[in-house]
Amino acid sequence: MTVKIPYYPGCTLKSTAKNFEDTARLVAGIFDYELDDLYRWNCCGAVYGLSEDNVMHKVAPVRNLLRVKEVGEKRVLTLCSMCFNTLKRANYYVRKNKDKLEVINAIMYLENTTYDGSVEVIHLLELLRDEIGFSRIKKAVKKPLEGITVAAYYGCLLLRPGEIAIDNMEQPTVMEDLMEALGAKVVDLNVKTECCGAYQTVARKDIVADRTNLIVEEAHKMGADVLITSCPLCHFNLDRRQKDAKERHPDFKPMPILYFTQLMALAFGFSEDKLGFDPHYVDPRPLLKERGLL
Amino acid sequence: MAEQQVLNKNEEQKPQAKMVTVFIMGQKYEVPEGSTILNAIEYAGYQLKKGLGCREGFCGACATVYRLPGDYKLRGGLACQTVVQEGMYLAQIPFTPAQKAIYDIEEVKPDISTFQKYYPEAFRCLGCNACSKVCPQELKVMDYIQAIMRGDIELAADLSFDCIMCGLCTMRCPAEMAQYNIALLARRLYGKYMMPKPEFLYKRIEEIEQGKFEDEFKEIMSLSPEELKKRYAERDINFKIT
Numbered sequence: 001m002t003v004k005i006p007y008y009p010g011c012t013l014k015s016t017a018k019n020f021e022d023t024a025r026l027v028a029g030i031f032d033y034e035l036d037d038l039y040r041w042n043c044c045g046a047v048y049g050l051s052e053d054n055v056m057h058k059v060a061p062v063r064n065l066l067r068v069k070e071v072g073e074k075r076v077l078t079l080c081s082m083c084f085n086t087l088k089r090a091n092y093y094v095r096k097n098k099d100k101l102e103v104i105n106a107i108m109y110l111e112n113t114t115y116d117g118s119v120e121v122i123h124l125l126e127l128l129r130d131e132i133g134f135s136r137i138k139k140a141v142k143k144p145l146e147g148i149t150v151a152a153y154y155g156c157l158l159l160r161p162g163e164i165a166i167d168n169m170e171q172p173t174v175m176e177d178l179m180e181a182l183g184a185k186v187v188d189l190n191v192k193t194e195c196c197g198a199y200q201t202v203a204r205k206d207i208v209a210d211r212t213n214l215i216v217e218e219a220h221k222m223g224a225d226v227l228i229t230s231c232p233l234c235h236f237n238l239d240r241r242q243k244d245a246k247e248r249h250p251d252f253k254p255m256p257i258l259y260f261t262q263l264m265a266l267a268f269g270f271s272e273d274k275l276g277f278d279p280h281y282v283d284p285r286p287l288l289k290e291r292g293l294l
Numbered sequence: 295m296a297e298q299q300v301l302n303k304n305e306e307q308k309p310q311a312k313m314v315t316v317f318i319m320g321q322k323y324e325v326p327e328g329s330t331i332l333n334a335i336e337y338a339g340y341q342l343k344k345g346l347g348c349r350e351g352f353c354g355a356c357a358t359v360y361r362l363p364g365d366y367k368l369r370g371g372l373a374c375q376t377v378v379q380e381g382m383y384l385a386q387i388p389f390t391p392a393q394k395a396i397y398d399i400e401e402v403k404p405d406i407s408t409f410q411k412y413y414p415e416a417f418r419c420l421g422c423n424a425c426s427k428v429c430p431q432e433l434k435v436m437d438y439i440q441a442i443m444r445g446d447i448e449l450a451a452d453l454s455f456d457c458i459m460c461g462l463c464t465m466r467c468p469a470e471m472a473q474y475n476i477a478l479l480a481r482r483l484y485g486k487y488m489m490p491k492p493e494f495l496y497k498r499i500e501e502i503e504q505g506k507f508e509d510e511f512k513e514i515m516s517l518s519p520e521e522l523k524k525r526y527a528e529r530d531i532n533f534k535i536t
Contacts, residue, residue: 043444
């Protein structure tokens, strides 16, 4: 029987990272999960406000958690690392600061209910690891990803701060374990928890171009063919800024950047048109064809 | 003594309606109970040239903010639709000098980039919902801005459909955006590029232009009133639109 799991999409999953959402739905469907969009949702807050007494910036994430409670659910699934981080940290904050939760609830007086900290925020990677399990995933593989070497890039948002980490903060392995279950060869990327440059991409492309150059270069050195991520912002930076990286570093060699769900959907036998490769700046298709995966 | 009698006489002539006390821009007035704010303002002697329009709750010209005794909340309403209450403090907001982008609807694209270009401030929404709290139409203002922020123009057009552009949301917004003008762009884009086209209408217009109904009209026009009445009474009211 299909399990409907409340799903908070976030803005990029409905726009520039639609291919992440589409492939995540396919992947979840294989294990009888249906991503059930919240009937009403707003921006996650996009960057958690670090100032402890800046309550205003926590209203948006908490309001989304209230939406989950409002429909009688206990947990909410996220795909975007940024949404995951912002929602889970805001949840952690209001659980620790009941007085601030009271203020936030007072601001949200138009709502039919109040929030109490009861919702759990989970990431798809946690669902795959903890509830579905890698052994079930392995059994579902129709087209093992033999022939490609994958490097997993986590960035910061799934792992820091430690209170909300989905894995070991310094040595995460969830994405590597997942890729191994799909039959891919994995490398332990030395820069997998480093910064991609984040929002510097708006005003200081050069910084992000240099970060992209470093991360992709390290991945090449370790023998990787592709990089995977779960963060639309990391994806944008590592994919789109390869153009700028090439301009600043003539020796730069491109590398396809994929969402982990795209490789899962590929391994589960979905056809090329379902995998959402069109929006990629560095087209992964030539490589995947060369390795006999498309 | 004579003076007292005159006073009493005047008192007798006062209208019998029960009065309530309201404060219009801080000035105390006694106005008839059950008046709308608009009627109360006029009863108090103000002659309005701005801040009123249709008097029927449709035009959005008479935006008013008010507060009730014992309550800190600043509420919003249309002066022509909101009934005065005892102790009400009120002031009209006849005009909102809001940002309104100039664009050519033929040139803009029905996607998020248009809003990023013409109304970048929309993306500053914090989700505080102050806009929805003050909306006299009880719209989900914050929700339509949030829909725009993720490129869902159809949802934004739908949620903002009943907006009368009174401007109160804009006056309350900590992100300093003009929600109602942003929503207008969403509805224009939806209407021009996204709404399903009424194919049956185009078909019918073509038929009319080809003269398909000319003979029927001529026949109807030639009928006497009695015959017309008979036809009307006998008409098929369960006809199917083809």
